[in-house]
Amino acid sequence: MKIIQLQLYVLICCRAAVSDQLTDFGSNVTINCDLDENEVYWILLKTPDPPTLILRSFPTPISPFYTNNAFRKKYSVQFKHRLVINNVTSDELGVYYCMKTGTPPKLSNSTRLHFNESTQPTECLNQTAVEFIDQNQTQWQIIIIISALMNGLLLIVLIGLVKVFVVGKRRSTEQSQLNTDIQQNQVRPIEEHQEQLQYATMDFSKLRRNIRSSQINSTYAALNLPKS
Template identity: 30%
Template sequence: MKTSQLHFCVLLLFGATESLTNKLVDLGQNVTLRCEISVKDVNWFLMKPSHPPVFILRSYSSISTAAMYGNTTSDNRFSLQLNSTLFIQNVTLNELGFYYCIKTTPSAVSNGINLYSRLNTSDNQISKIKQLHNQTSDRDEEMCLWRFLLIASGLLNCVLVIAVTGVTVCYCEKEHRRRLRPPDSSHQQPPESGDVQYAVMDVPTLDRAAPRRVLTSTYALLQLPARSESSQGGEGQRRGGG
């Protein structure tokens, strides 16, 4: 059975089928499907989207209805008629899908037969509408989320700018006040080595009058022996006259 499924997948993969035949049925209806490639020694398969192929049965002769079935479910729903015709009794949703018949010698696969119903079509349309609605809702939720993140990011940026601006203004004002404040002599740092320091000292003014008088008297005393005789004579005359 697995070999037949693998053979069928290989034939289907390499494009042995060219087209599909759509067959509309009502649920509960009996359906007959003919194999177009052979009337004996064929295998019937059912394929559904997103499911592996299901082996239904295998025929051996065109004049016999004896067949090898894949499982008991196939035996209850499916049966073989003459010329390897597949008969489906009381169709349900489980029997809807794509039917293929293949021949192993030589290798061949028929065109697919799409078995579908109106109810299944309506369900598919409703499912597609719901899926589209869900996608739209998800897209709206995603847009709302992105909008919220954008607004939150903008508010955070504004708060950050205001905080930085306030800190900068406070720092500038503090620095300006510090520069305008007079220096405190009690907090002056000691001079570093190598720096030349200058100090202004108040020197008391000497009274030059007294030393001058002293110097004059002393000078007069020292100059008395050097005076001229005329001066001495004049002084003697003045003294005598007195």
């Protein structure tokens, strides 16, 4: 296929004979092949696209071979390899060639297909307007989808930030309360211990007095002689 396309490039560049054929939008068109061959290729050239190989015709009753199944509804072949284009639209406009399948390759004179000036402004503009509307609808759908995705992502980020802020604030409050409880628990045993120490103090002055009085009584008892 690449070799055929390269041959088509070379042959088409070397040819200059082009005949114009006018048609109306939606009509059927027949293009003649001026090569006296049993088998030919039909080729469409649309600048700046590379040549498109439409089909290969064979002697009747063999049906043609289509390079793309989509061409079956649009193109057909009649006697003497005449190409028939059904329901012409802007997609079929271009320069048509027929080329023999043998070697060396040989191209026919080309036929440029285009619309009449009377039908081109109405039909083509309507089709162009429909295509433009479809493209705008597609673009708006893409924009709406992207906007919805961005809004959803922004909402997720905001929810995450709020959760982080609330959880962080709650943890900070719980940590500060925990530190306060720890400090209070550390101070409370010290105060209780101090209270116990206060209650454990003794009045040694009274103890000394008791010791002295007991010593005096015992001494007096020792000195108290028995009565005769």
